[in-house]
Amino acid sequence: MNRTDFPKGFFWGTATASYQIEGADLADGKGPSIWTTFSHTPGKIHRNETGDIACDHYHRYKQDVSLMANLGVNAYRFSISWPRLFPRGRGERNQKGFDFYARLIDLLLENGIEPFITLYHWDLPDALQNSIGGWESRDIAAYFGDYADAVFRSYGDKVRNWITLNEPFCSSHVSYLFGEHAPGFNDLTKSFLVAHNLLRANGEAVKRFRDAIEDGKIGLANVSQWVEPVSDSSEDARAAELVNQFFNDWFYTTPLHGEYPNDLSKILIDLGVMPDIHPGDMELISEPIDFWGINYYTRLIAKSDPKSEFGYTIVPGDLERTEMGWEIYPDGLQKFLERAYRKYGEKPLFVTENGMADKDIPEEGKIHDIRRERYLRDHFEASLKAMNAGVDLRGYFVWSLMDNFEWSHGYSKRFGIIYTDYENKQERIPKDSYYWYADFLKGE
Numbered sequence: 001m002n003r004t005d006f007p008k009g010f011f012w013g014t015a016t017a018s019y020q021i022e023g024a025d026l027a028d029g030k031g032p033s034i035w036t037t038f039s040h041t042p043g044k045i046h047r048n049e050t051g052d053i054a055c056d057h058y059h060r061y062k063q064d065v066s067l068m069a070n071l072g073v074n075a076y077r078f079s080i081s082w083p084r085l086f087p088r089g090r091g092e093r094n095q096k097g098f099d100f101y102a103r104l105i106d107l108l109l110e111n112g113i114e115p116f117i118t119l120y121h122w123d124l125p126d127a128l129q130n131s132i133g134g135w136e137s138r139d140i141a142a143y144f145g146d147y148a149d150a151v152f153r154s155y156g157d158k159v160r161n162w163i164t165l166n167e168p169f170c171s172s173h174v175s176y177l178f179g180e181h182a183p184g185f186n187d188l189t190k191s192f193l194v195a196h197n198l199l200r201a202n203g204e205a206v207k208r209f210r211d212a213i214e215d216g217k218i219g220l221a222n223v224s225q226w227v228e229p230v231s232d233s234s235e236d237a238r239a240a241e242l243v244n245q246f247f248n249d250w251f252y253t254t255p256l257h258g259e260y261p262n263d264l265s266k267i268l269i270d271l272g273v274m275p276d277i278h279p280g281d282m283e284l285i286s287e288p289i290d291f292w293g294i295n296y297y298t299r300l301i302a303k304s305d306p307k308s309e310f311g312y313t314i315v316p317g318d319l320e321r322t323e324m325g326w327e328i329y330p331d332g333l334q335k336f337l338e339r340a341y342r343k344y345g346e347k348p349l350f351v352t353e354n355g356m357a358d359k360d361i362p363e364e365g366k367i368h369d370i371r372r373e374r375y376l377r378d379h380f381e382a383s384l385k386a387m388n389a390g391v392d393l394r395g396y397f398v399w400s401l402m403d404n405f406e407w408s409h410g411y412s413k414r415f416g417i418i419y420t421d422y423e424n425k426q427e428r429i430p431k432d433s434y435y436w437y438a439d440f441l442k443g444e
């Protein structure tokens with residue numbers, strides 16, 4: 001497999017997110033986000049680490065763009081920090097924040113790198129959490145629309161590819177049910193209410209996009225799990241169906257059809273936790289998007305468990321694992337892409353995230369991350385196989401450009417193809433996988 005096996009205009013990129021890399025968390029007028037507050041709450045993050053400095057990308061973006069230019073990518077997916085533009089979430093604008101992203105976009109374009117902007121990768125302005133209750137409030141959809149509109153009107157003449165939300169599954173369930181992410185609740189009712197408002201906000205942003213921008217595309221990036229039943233039994237097949245509905249379909253088929261997945265909805269109604277659906281909600285939620293962003297890392301194995309709330313449990317598989325403890329399963333990417341294309345409306349797809357965390361210990365200034373090289377190559381191959389089977393895949397983004405703040409794991413998990421030396425002023429050291437990717441991109 002080499003680059004020429006993929007179509008000419010295929011986007012090859014890397015991906016990052018604002019809170020994970022920028023640092024300068026309260027600099028130049030930026031307001032705190034819910035992650036500022038959460039990471040400063042003792043006991044929430046590994047070793048109580050924060051994103052205050054992170055990779056200091058805010059000050060080092062020029063070096064980072066030149067690392068990407070040398071890598072040879074033609075695309076870069078990054079997110080905009082809402083509280084950097086609107087420190088209180090709405091109202092007063094922070095011009096220095098707007099200028100930062102304008103400089104970044106210009107530099108990317110000068111280097112032939114197409115920006116793919118994510119509007120929301122989890123760093124909600126803390127002011128909105130405190131004033132209206134953040135994503136629990138129905139008002140958030142309109143506020144998000146206003147913020148999105150300001151971003152479209154500022155950068156829409158230069159940026160053609162947009163993503164509304166990154167992984168609403170995480171900003172709802174990981175944040176409000178599992179309690180691992182900001183703002184850190186364990187409440188099933190809240191988590192489905194938040195999911196509903198996130199989907200409404202997605203629809204609102206798409207609507208505002210159509211009004212603001214003529215020539216551009218907008219999509220939604222979902223965490224995407226390949227789900228398998230543990231056995232051939234009909235009970236386990238039903239468990240796998242429910243796992244699919246919870247992790248995948250809730251955020252894929254709902255915006256597509258304006259209807260929540262049936263079986264899981266029934267369970268939520270029985271449990272009394274189904275969010276109220278107001279007139280017009282489902283029309284807003286199903287505002288058509290242009291593409292899906294697929295964030296793929298691993299598979300889930302489902303087993304029937306009548307004693308559990310949703311009737312299933314997730315059981316461990318026996319494949320090799322990453323430092324996150326996630327099984328490495330490239331075939332799952334191929335299968336997920338084929339399933340997504342068929343089941344989710346035959347829309348263009350992008351792999352908006354894929355990569356792995358590993359130990360990555362420097363040896364004489366070099367990082368021989370052979371497992372990551374293999375991981376990337378195998379997932380490129382899986383993508384190609386899906387394309388050969390008819391999937392309209394338009395691009396692939398490695399997660400991540402550099403090691404960064406891995407949420408509740410702090411800096412303990414390294415996903416980058418560039419090593420970030422946190423002990424040494426955030427120095428960047430390209431890993432072997434960076435050079436492997438560069439060679440692949442040069443390849444005929």
Ligand code: IFM
Pocket residue numbers: 017020167295353399406415
């Ligand atoms: O680091 C995260 C990213 O922010 C969202 N998707 C998964 C990545 C790895 O956990």
